[in-house]
Amino acid sequence: MASPWKILVVGAGAVGGTLAVRLAAAGHTVSVLARGAHLQAIQRAGLCLEDPQERVCVEVQASDDLADFAPQDLVILGLKAHQLGPVLPQLRPLLHADTVVLPAINGVPWWYFHADTSPQARTAQGRTAHLESIDPGGRLLGAIDPAHLVGCVVHASAEVASPGVIRGNGQYRYVIGEPTHTRSPRVQALADLLRAAGCEPEVTDRIRDAIWMKLVGNATFNPVAALTRARMNAICDNPELVALIRDGMAEIMGLARAYGCDPLVSIEQRMEIARGIGPVKTSTLQDLERGRALEIAALLHAPLEMARLAHHPMTTLQTLSALLGELDRQVCKA
Numbered sequence: 001m002a003s004p005w006k007i008l009v010v011g012a013g014a015v016g017g018t019l020a021v022r023l024a025a026a027g028h029t030v031s032v033l034a035r036g037a038h039l040q041a042i043q044r045a046g047l048c049l050e051d052p053q054e055r056v057c058v059e060v061q062a063s064d065d066l067a068d069f070a071p072q073d074l075v076i077l078g079l080k081a082h083q084l085g086p087v088l089p090q091l092r093p094l095l096h097a098d099t100v101v102l103p104a105i106n107g108v109p110w111w112y113f114h115a116d117t118s119p120q121a122r123t124a125q126g127r128t129a130h131l132e133s134i135d136p137g138g139r140l141l142g143a144i145d146p147a148h149l150v151g152c153v154v155h156a157s158a159e160v161a162s163p164g165v166i167r168g169n170g171q172y173r174y175v176i177g178e179p180t181h182t183r184s185p186r187v188q189a190l191a192d193l194l195r196a197a198g199c200e201p202e203v204t205d206r207i208r209d210a211i212w213m214k215l216v217g218n219a220t221f222n223p224v225a226a227l228t229r230a231r232m233n234a235i236c237d238n239p240e241l242v243a244l245i246r247d248g249m250a251e252i253m254g255l256a257r258a259y260g261c262d263p264l265v266s267i268e269q270r271m272e273i274a275r276g277i278g279p280v281k282t283s284t285l286q287d288l289e290r291g292r293a294l295e296i297a298a299l300l301h302a303p304l305e306m307a308r309l310a311h312h313p314m315t316t317l318q319t320l321s322a323l324l325g326e327l328d329r330q331v332c333k334a
């Protein structure tokens with residue numbers, strides 16, 4: 001192995017925990033930010049990843065306080081998008097000049113307009129625009145230097161099965177790319193790192209296309225899954241839900257194009273990809289079942305805000321957002 005990386009996973013839940021285990025098992029120095037019973041279990045017995053093929057457990061340094069960690073080569077963000085606020089500014093002391101920050105997070109990212117060329121990307125004053133729905137006041141955008149960021153789209157499904165134990169569906173596909181839409185040695189190095197850890201990285205010089213392609217599924221399947229409590233395969237087998245999802249997909253694909261992007265696949269192909277994920281619970285359904293706040297802002301409010309800015313109609317997504325918002329208020333904690 002080339003020299004080990006010093007890696008911090010901030011939010012070692014389903015997605016972050018998966019990456020933490022794979023990277024630690026590949027010999028890297030991995031630390032994790034976790035909390036509560038999950039943190040206690042990791043400190044007591046390590047962090048474990050089960051997939052249909054194997055169970056792997058690793059020992060990692062774990063804490064609920066970012067001040068306990070030294071500067072890192074790579075910081076992976078495995079939080080829900082709405083959990084970033086208090087955490088992102090605290091990362092600054094952990095970043096050296098070449099540290100890469102990799103947000104493994106669904107939805108429209110807070111940094112979307114950084115280095116973007118769409119007309120909406122700059123304010124009238126020439127500054128990088130932000131979306132109020134995911135980044136009120138632009139505080140996330142100002143929290144860390146966006147030069148550290150590499151975009152990441154996660155094609156994997158997992159959940160925290162019990163404290164200290166992540167259960168995944170055995171898919172480990174990550175699309176990574178520069179927000180500047182260029183090729184870079186650091187993205188290549190990240191791809192090598194992930195491949196050597198048994199993952200399937202894909203490098204793109206059009207990361208926003210990959211973000212939209214993923215969002216086409218998350219903005220439709222995730223709310224429908226939470227509203228119906230159905231797994232992915234059950235949704236795919238229900239023609240009425242499929243019709244609803246196809247309408248929502250068409251809206252998001254149109255929005256992607258309105259922002260100069262290509263959603264990369266047809267509705268038919270996107271449905272097939274969703275079916276291939278298997279009988280899993282979306283992360284939004286997992287949150288609902290645990291009474292946790294739903295990730296509505298990044299999956300629905302942000303594209304709806306972008307739709308308003310671009311004068312693009314999205315009635316299906318508006319309806320899903322209204323229904324999911326009320327479910328969140330009725331069932332989930334703040």
Ligand SMILES: NC(=O)C1=CN([C@@H]2O[C@H](COP(=O)(O)OP(=O)(O)OC[C@H]3O[C@@H](n4cnc5c(N)ncnc54)[C@H](OP(=O)(O)O)[C@@H]3O)[C@@H](O)[C@H]2O)C=CC1
Pocket residue numbers: 010011012013014015016033034035036038064078079080081083087104105106107154155156157158159160282283295
């Ligand atoms: N799960 C999946 O299958 C997939 C998820 N995604 C996306 O990946 C991202 C992460 O989701 P997922 O892994 O499911 O989420 P999880 O809730 O499983 O993981 C997030 C973890 O971060 C912890 N956390 C949050 N804030 C803090 C904090 N301040 N200090 C310490 N720990 C903290 C959470 O703890 P606590 O539980 O106490 O809040 C939780 O353990 C989301 O954007 C999701 O949409 C993408 C593809 C698939």
Ligand SMILES: CC(C)(CO)C(=O)C(=O)O
Pocket residue numbers: 106154155156157158217218221222277280281282283284
């Ligand atoms: C639906 C799924 C698993 C697709 O990868 C996902 O992204 C999620 O659960 O949020």
